[in-house]
Amino acid sequence: xxxxxxxxxxxxxxxxxxxxxxxxxxxxxxxxxxxxxxxxxxxxxxxxxxxxxxxxxxxxxxxxxxxxxxxxxxxxxxxxxxxxxxxxxxxxxxxxxxxxxxxxxxxxxxxxxxxxxxxxxxxxxxxxxxxx
Numbered sequence: 200x201x202x203x204x205x206x207x208x209x210x211x212x213x214x215x216x217x218x219x220x221x222x223x224x225x226x227x228x229x230x231x232x233x234x235x236x237x238x239x240x241x242x243x244x245x246x247x248x249x250x251x252x253x254x255x256x257x258x259x260x261x262x263x264x265x266x267x268x269x270x271x272x273x274x275x276x277x278x279x280x281x282x283x284x285x286x287x288x289x290x291x292x293x294x295x296x297x298x299x300x301x302x303x304x305x306x307x308x309x310x311x312x313x314x315x316x317x318x319x320x321x322x323x324x325x326x327x328x329x330x331x
Contacts, residue, residue: 200311206274206281209306209313216264218255225251226312233318236326248312261329263290266297281306287320291328298328 200208205224212221225248233254235242241258245251268288275282283306288299300321307315 201276202279202281202306202308203274203276205308205311205313206276206283206306210269210271210283213255214269218252218259221255222248222251224311224313225316226309226314229313230307230315231317233320235320235322236329239325239329242322261292263292266290268299279308281308289325289328293329294331296328298324300324 209221209224212224215221227248229246229248229251231245231251231254233242237243239261241254241261245254266289268286270286271283272286273282273284275284283302283304285302286299287302288297290297298321303319305315305317305319306313
């Protein structure tokens with residue numbers, strides 16, 4: 200599997216909505232980072248592939264999944280690294296606020312497993328959507 204194949208598989212599994220299936224594409228040891236407010240339980244670092252499913256479940260319990268809009272505008276690949284550029288639209292379950300923002304996701308792949316994923320998003324916009 201190429202880096203592009205692995206990252207495209209990740210997005211396909213993500214769209215399928217099964218957190219356990221998504222977690223299977225990650226290596227045991229990972230470098231995962233989603234910056235953001237400490238008040239948002241899905242942000243922060245993770246170092247084990249087994250933590251991915253819990254991340255997705257936590258995020259899923261805080262958004263309205265059926266209102267997600269993920270727009271992938273470009274997937275740039277260079278060797279074992281890839282960058283996705285696009286936009287995410289989410290609805291905060293606790294406040295009902297909709298937020299749309301540009302995003303970038305940085306991946307590193309080893310074999311057919313993702314070993315690194317960093318999500319770059321408008322963390323202020325996300326925090327404001329959840330602020331009471």
